[in-house]
Amino acid sequence: MSSFRIRAARDEDLQHLYEMAKLTGGGFTNLPPDKPALRAKLDRSHAAFARGEDAEVADDLFVLILENVETGEVRGTCQIFTRVGDKWPFYSYRIGTVTKHSQELKRTFRAEILSLVNDLEGCSEVGGLFLHPGERAGGLGLLLARARYLFIAQHRARFADRILAELRGVIDEAGGSPFWDGVAGRFFGMNFQQADEFNATHGNQFIADLMPKHPVYTAMLSESARAVIGLPHPSGRAAMRMLENEGFAFESYIDIFDGGPTMTARTDQVKTVRETQRATIAAIAGGGEPALVASGTLSEFQSALAQITPSEGGITLDPVSAEALGLSVGDSVLWVAR
Structure with a gap:
């Protein structure tokens, strides 16, 4: 956070x-x-x-x-x-590589090219x-x-x-x-x-x-x-x-x-694109695991380091991150483990 x-x-x-x-x-x-x-x-x-x-x-x-x-x-x-x-x-x-072989010399030459x-x-x-x-x-x-x-x-x-x-x-x-x-x-x-x-x-x-x-x-x-x-x-x-x-x-x-x-x-x-999850903020309280959280789209997009606790009903977000991003209970966010 x-x-x-x-x-x-x-x-x-x-x-x-x-x-x-x-x-x-x-x-x-x-x-x-x-x-x-x-x-x-x-x-x-x-x-x-x-x-x-x-x-x-x-x-x-x-x-x-x-x-x-x-x-x-x-x-x-x-x-x-x-x-x-x-x-x-x-x-x-x-x-890349160019390979050339000389029969007379019985040698293969490999040249690196750009x-x-x-x-x-x-x-x-x-x-x-x-x-x-x-x-x-x-x-x-x-x-x-x-x-x-x-x-x-x-x-x-x-x-x-x-x-x-x-x-x-x-x-x-x-x-x-x-x-x-x-x-x-x-x-x-x-x-x-x-x-x-x-x-x-x-x-x-x-x-x-x-x-x-x-x-x-x-x-x-x-x-x-x-x-x-x-x-x-x-x-x-x-x-x-x-x-x-x-x-x-x-x-x-x-x-x-x-x-x-x-x-x-x-x-x-x-990895981050693949593992990103969507959730609703169920509660704001301390503790939890390190994560990155984001909210909003386009010019309203914002993201911060946070601590969250995922649960079936959504995630619990730490108060410092919630304040930094202006988030409250019920808001939708993206999150990924840090």
Whole structure:
């Protein structure tokens, strides 16, 4: 139970989002430290919330906020994209193998190649998760991550059958990307930070315009570029484990900018989506088991860490969570064990 809740982002959150974006350290495409780009994200989110529960799957973005209910402080954010690749193509590199056999040498050669693909177009995506460094304890990262799946469970018709999550790749001490320097950077005349900022604010069509379409043999890359293919940024290892716990897997797709892993899952097989239950609040009292609870739809959606006791007549919810979410006996909620 906590005095923190997840809620829909509002216009007045722009400055908070901007302050958090400045703390990311770069390579965080979904949270650029650029106010017009963040403003555009909020506008897209408002439009998505306004489209109604029964709207078909389209290119929507939902921005959620982690708020301390007692102080009103914004301490984290996350994003959900309902279908990637509508506005501009969604590019990935797929790691593959080419096998060749020489009869004369009596040897088989296997070469690893990177192919530019749009295989993941049409998937939903969870991303843009950032938790303020001062709050990285007490399960708030887990609340941010899993509240997205509760939101998906509550609005399942708005999401695709497959879902992906891109993990930030390895960034060096100078803020550069060994993968970018070894592959795309050679064709673009801009460093990783410039390309990343451009992508965050203008989209990645420039990749389609300038990127070579033929496969890249990894043997021809620098050792530093090869070494980071498919590896998450050290700060993203916990996020990768959390995704694996939800049922996401790495299936040889990597980010075209930094080479970080793209994790995928069937939406209905995501653990939190699969295990979410609906219940009515039968009583408000202390004690119980740790859980995540959510209520409301679209812009009224909210979620918090809680303690509950399930019974045939509904659930008993702890008073702190009930107050944080403004819930009372008789209200309907979603819940999932923590």
